[in-house]
Amino acid sequence: MNAFFSRAIWLIVLAAISQPCIAQDTQRRLSLETPSSSAAGFLPEKSANHAASSIYSPSAIYMMSAGINAADSKRAAGPASDENAAMANRVREEFLHDWNGYKQYAWGHDELQPLSKTSHDWHSVSLDMTPVDALDTMVLMGLNDEANQTREFIAKNLSFDQDIYVKNFEITIRMLGGLLSSYQLTGDKRLLALAEDLGNRLLPAFNSPTGMPYVYVNLKTGAVRGKESNPAEIGTLLIEFGTLSKLTKKPIYYDKAKRALVELYNRRSPIGLVGSGIDVETGKWTSSSSHVGGGIDSYYEYLLKAWLLFGDKDCQRMWKSSIEALNKYVADDAPTGLWYGHVDMNTGKRGGTYFGALDAFFAGTLALSGDLDRARRLEDSSYKMWNLTGIEPEVLDYSKMAIAYNGYALRPEIIESAYYLHHFTKDPRYLEMGHTFFDGLVKNCRTDVAYAALSDVQKMTKRDAMESFFLAETLKYLYLLFAPPETLDLKKVVFNTEAHPIRRSW
Numbered sequence: 001m002n003a004f005f006s007r008a009i010w011l012i013v014l015a016a017i018s019q020p021c022i023a024q025d026t027q028r029r030l031s032l033e034t035p036s037s038s039a040a041g042f043l044p045e046k047s048a049n050h051a052a053s054s055i056y057s058p059s060a061i062y063m064m065s066a067g068i069n070a071a072d073s074k075r076a077a078g079p080a081s082d083e084n085a086a087m088a089n090r091v092r093e094e095f096l097h098d099w100n101g102y103k104q105y106a107w108g109h110d111e112l113q114p115l116s117k118t119s120h121d122w123h124s125v126s127l128d129m130t131p132v133d134a135l136d137t138m139v140l141m142g143l144n145d146e147a148n149q150t151r152e153f154i155a156k157n158l159s160f161d162q163d164i165y166v167k168n169f170e171i172t173i174r175m176l177g178g179l180l181s182s183y184q185l186t187g188d189k190r191l192l193a194l195a196e197d198l199g200n201r202l203l204p205a206f207n208s209p210t211g212m213p214y215v216y217v218n219l220k221t222g223a224v225r226g227k228e229s230n231p232a233e234i235g236t237l238l239i240e241f242g243t244l245s246k247l248t249k250k251p252i253y254y255d256k257a258k259r260a261l262v263e264l265y266n267r268r269s270p271i272g273l274v275g276s277g278i279d280v281e282t283g284k285w286t287s288s289s290s291h292v293g294g295g296i297d298s299y300y301e302y303l304l305k306a307w308l309l310f311g312d313k314d315c316q317r318m319w320k321s322s323i324e325a326l327n328k329y330v331a332d333d334a335p336t337g338l339w340y341g342h343v344d345m346n347t348g349k350r351g352g353t354y355f356g357a358l359d360a361f362f363a364g365t366l367a368l369s370g371d372l373d374r375a376r377r378l379e380d381s382s383y384k385m386w387n388l389t390g391i392e393p394e395v396l397d398y399s400k401m402a403i404a405y406n407g408y409a410l411r412p413e414i415i416e417s418a419y420y421l422h423h424f425t426k427d428p429r430y431l432e433m434g435h436t437f438f439d440g441l442v443k444n445c446r447t448d449v450a451y452a453a454l455s456d457v458q459k460m461t462k463r464d465a466m467e468s469f470f471l472a473e474t475l476k477y478l479y480l481l482f483a484p485p486e487t488l489d490l491k492k493v494v495f496n497t498e499a500h501p502i503r504r505s506w
């Protein structure tokens with residue numbers, strides 16, 4: 001099942017269950033020029049609700065991580081680090097098990113179908129999605145032969161000159177993000193050339209009356225389709241397009257993605273929330289259900305991360321007003337723990353007590369923002385969700401701790417959050433969680449050739465699907481949780497939403 005299909009199921013589930021309505025040097029980082037000189041004028045503030053709060057200052061973020069890293073290196077030696085290295089090695093071996101299955105049965109195709117041992121392409125031609133998405137994980141794991149072979153294959157075979165309609169969001173986060181990150185890690189300019197070619201072919205998606213992108217764009221003709229979109233697909237583009245601008249010194253990519261983000265933000269409700277559906281031609285909301293899950297999730301993630309990566313002060317302001325509204329209306333201190341549920345974007349009225357595998361990224365975003373208290377409590381809640389059956393469900397009704405949708409698509413978000421929390425707190429609790437996640441994956445999702453999604457986390461029934469994010473994200477965050485801190489310096493990189501690390505090299 002490709003991401004489009006999985007998102008479609010997710011949206012159907014949400015529709016059914018929702019009520020209708022519904023660093024190194026921070027100072028230097030913040031002084032980086034925003035490529036779009038016009039960007040600062042985009043942002044009329046709507047009300048006092050949107051005033052910036054000061055608790056998440058970037059210098060606090062920097063000082064916290066710097067202080068913790070100092071303590072970190074003292075703890076790095078010793079028995080615990082041996083155990084962690086062994087665990088990192090086990091994750092690496094599982095990556096190789098999975099990658100070898102992909103190579104044997106699906107090489108050159110977008111995805112492996114691990115039960116039938118066949119391949120699956122999203123379009124009429126392959127875009128080498130799994131190799132592009134997985135390449136930087138190989139580099140970080142030190143799998144040099146595999147990485148070199150894969151890089152050569154991509155450089156020689158991948159062509160975006162294809163008469164196919166692609167989903168702008170998915171291709172941006174997986175392919176553009178993957179190519180940019182792997183270019184930065186390897187210095188192979190052919191990857192940057194591919195990224196620039198792809199970026200140019202995606203640009204027509206932004207040619208709507210509002211500047212918010214259409215859902216689909218034809219890579220050869222530039223024709224567009226799909227005017228009904230959502231905040232995640234509109235607002236999760238700036239890390240990739242902005243990085244392309246920085247690396248090519250062409251501001252157009254940054255400007256287009258930034259405008260889309262700001263146009264979306266400017267349509268927030270009077271209480272500062274966004275809905276889960278919007279028409280990019282009229283700018284009118286088609287769903288007023290507000291939450292941090294699928295369809296909205298990474299819009300919030302990118303407000304914070306674009307501020308951190310580019311020092312973009314508009315993104316800083318947008319993040320601060322958004323997190324204030326989320327904590328006021330969407331956060332739910334329930335008897336079962338802290339959750340972020342569903343509310344109406346205009347009234348703040350609670351519409352559903354739903355949280356799921358996708359929402360679990362939010363603890364990591366809170367941790368990155370400096371709000372460790374909420375981050376810890378939310379990850380504790382997510383962990384309860386995982387432990388209901390030993391693998392998390394796609395959707396949980398947290399008021400009853402009852403599973404509302406029982407699939408598991410090999411998603412990474414709960415592990416991503418454990419990685420951030422461990423990085424910032426060094427609390428061994430997050431390593432224990434990592435062991436639980438790893439054991440659950442091996443026990444329930446491993447096949448003789450790879451890993452498989454689950455159609456039912458109660459019966460642990462496998463499904464013939466393995467999305468590329470399993471190699472790009474799930475195993476990468478699990479590896480980084482246990483790998484020595486010097487494997488990746490989180491002060492110098494920002495992960496895109498597909499776990500591709502982007503370094504501030506400009």
Ligand code: DMJ
Binds near residue numbers: 469
């Ligand atoms: C990934 O493609 C990205 O993490 C995206 O932001 C959300 N969904 C999947 C993983 O679950």
